[in-house]
Amino acid sequence: MNNYNHEKITSVQNDRVKQWASLLDKKFRDRTGKFVIEGVHLLLEAIKASAPIETIVYDGERGIPPELQTDAADSSSFEWVETSIQVMAKCTGTDTPPPIFAVVGKLEWDESSLFRDNSLVVVLDGVRDPGNVGTIIRSADAVGADAVVLGKGCVDLYNPKTVRSTMGSLFHLPLIEADLTELLPAAKERGIKLIGTSLQATHTCYSYDWTAASWLLLGNESNGLSATVREQADEAVIIPMRGQAESLNVAMAGTVLLYEAMRQREFN
Known part of the structure; x- marks a missing residue:
């Protein structure tokens, strides 16, 4: 000392x-x-x-x-x-x-991690709650996702509550703040599938094939994905629910989807 x-x-x-x-x-x-x-x-x-x-x-x-x-x-x-x-x-x-x-x-990450072969990336669109953003970052870290992208309208990544709720995962994987109106079309051009969630979706998260390059789009707690981001989505999936809960919160939903993607990629 x-x-x-x-x-x-x-x-x-x-x-x-x-x-x-x-x-x-x-x-x-x-x-x-x-x-x-x-x-x-x-x-x-x-x-x-x-x-x-x-x-x-x-x-x-x-x-x-x-x-x-x-x-x-x-x-x-x-x-x-x-x-x-x-x-x-x-x-x-x-x-x-x-x-x-x-x-x-502040941490500097290279955007090239977004476009790795077979990338699994979480894209946040207007997620406002620091606890939700921190939990999603922890889940993305846990499944070995390539990156988390924070679009405009999200809570600040460096808000003390966000930082605390990542439990250290903010140091483990690229966290990139980006303009989704530019980034999402660039991803589509490279053949990356953009997947949202919808109660009207025909695919469940279990029937969808997550093994190709996939970016998971997660929207605002109250309003879901913004119209501009929703229009970019290639596919929507639904998380089936057997009980009477109306819905899962965005961090829980994101975790379920990420773990299904990992199951298909690693444990099939």
């Missing part, structure tokens, strides 16, 4: 603290190209993924969490700042501040 470059800042009025706290606001995240990750698990995932970590800030009263004092979490090359619980609360916006947070540069 001795070789860590430590500074101590305890005042919430400190300029650096104000800069970190401003990253709770999308406008400042966009302007600076930085965001905040909270807690030990996310920080360990970021270190493992060689994410562009700038500063690690921890609560001096609680000390550096033991998981970050091992060789596996080699964090000696980062700037460390010891601070107060008040600063932790101001910068993380949670009711119970975590013991540690870090300022990280």
Whole structure:
């Protein structure tokens, strides 16, 4: 621990603290190209993924969490700042501040991963809830999907609630923010099938063949896919329901569809 470059800042009025706290606001995240990750698990995932970590800030009263004092979490090359619980609360916006947070540069992913042979990609169109977006990213990571695309109208990928709900998966696969009016026609030109969901669909998700290059289109929680995206879809599928539930939420529906795609591709 001795070789860590430590500074101590305890005042919430400190300029650096104000800069970190401003990253709770999308406008400042966009302007600076930085965001905040909270807690030990996310920080360990970021270190493992060689994410562009700038500063690690921890609560001096609680000390550096033991998981970050091992060789596996080699964090000696980062700037460390010891601070107060008040600063932790101001910068993380949670009711119970975590013991540690870090300022990280936004991730850069290459769009070529979208067009791999046989790609399986999730495309989000106006999905607004941070928990839903985070859960979909985790499910896409779990099945080994090639990427998740966030179209306009989606919640910000770097919103603290979105980041928390990915549980670290945001460091594991390409997450690409794109204009769907340009991207979807480009995918179709390459022979990629665009699949939406519809209660009127003739295919169930189990009778559809997911083994070819497939992009799964998931729409807004209340209104589904926008008209422009729906028009681009090559096929619609329905998730059959035996019970009396009216529908599944978008994250659950996306997970069911992704797992069926993985079953057909890996376990057939």
